[in-house]
Amino acid sequence: MPTTKALLFGRRRDRAVGLVVGFAGVVTLALVAAFAAESADVTTASALTDRLLPLLVFYAPGPLAAAGAYARCGGPACLAVGVVPAVVLGGFVLLGTVVGVPGVNGGSPAIGDVTVSFAAIGVSSAFVGYCAGVTAVLGADLVGFGSGDEDGDIDDGDEADEDIDDGD
Template identity: 70%
Template sequence: MTTTKALLIGRRRGLAVTMVLGFALVVALSLAVAVVAEQANLPTAAAVTDRIVPLLVFYAPAPLAAVGAYARCGGPACLAVGVVPAVVFVALVLVGTVFGVPGVGGGDASLGGVTMSFALVGVSGAFVGYCAGVTAVLLADLAGIENGGE
């Protein structure tokens, strides 16, 4: 498969699915731990919510998409990484609302507005990361550096 087709469509479907689902699992677990720690009034709640959750939600999609592009997982998988935090957030809010978990309801802000904000930030970061990964692949091809999958 040519480099362009591998970068756009992807040729490592298993790795792409693992990347997206693994990231979703990590985000879901970190958000669940933050909610449980907050409800239990644990001292680690501030550390989890103030450091790990924003790192995963806002900053992790870009480097993950760059690695996915370099591994030739394809554009759709790399951009899907950016949508993961928004989808996990909506799922958490819906589950929290249905089961009546205190502090996990819709709140004052519109659920759609917050979700779209998360999705826009995530997809923007994932797009920048994807472009960086594609650039790295093309530069490596020009330099004659062998990529493990090619």
Template identity: 60%
Template sequence: MTTTKALLFGRGRERAVGLVVGFTVAVGVVAAATLVASAVDHRTVAILSARTLPVVMVYAPAPIAAVGAYARCGGPACLAVGVVPVVVLGTLLAVASALGVPGVDGGAWIADLMGSFLAGSVASAFVGFCAGVTAALVADLVGVGSDE
């Protein structure tokens, strides 16, 4: 498989699925911890999770997508890393709203919040994907990486 095709479409499905599922689990744990901390109203945990959630939602997709691109997981998997945080957080907020968790109402602000996070996390994943592709091409050019 040529380097370009491997970078754009991926080489191994197992690697790509592992990348997306692993990141989904990590985001789910952080988002659930944030909701639990908000419901329990424990100040220290709430402050830590309030600082951790934006990092996972907006900044983490870039390095994850860069590693995925360098490992030749493919563009769709790397960009899915940008969509994962929004889907996970939106699902958790919808479930929390349906269960009546204090502080989580089902207002229209959830759609605005999800749209903002989606734009940020997909842009972050795209930048990371471009960086990973560049790193892989440079490594192949220098002879450090291998196409096979």
């Protein structure tokens, strides 16, 4: 039961926050770099960001959610990874519209549809990745390779667990 609870709700909150915030930072940096490359008309940087941005937006949430599940970050953190690209894109467009950055068109009604589509794709990918990570954890625990000890407890580095005398 401790493994199931750790997989569903998470045991390592600092890793979960680092996973979501770190991915948001990488997506934000890539989006700003893509916008700057397009604005400066730098073809090499623009070609690189044209390949990097879709990779981050569409393909990265699945493997990151699988890694988060294997690290026992919890389901909410793993699914939040899928929403990150949509939130970053929406925030970028909103900020660009409010500040008045040329080339950022927030007045288009289709931007809401694009943001919702990014969120749906990202959450779907993150869900599949989370399921794959949970399967990997349970399979590894089944063959004895997981991070559980002989009692089935998860070794989370908390030495207070070792001091409990259960009468054995």
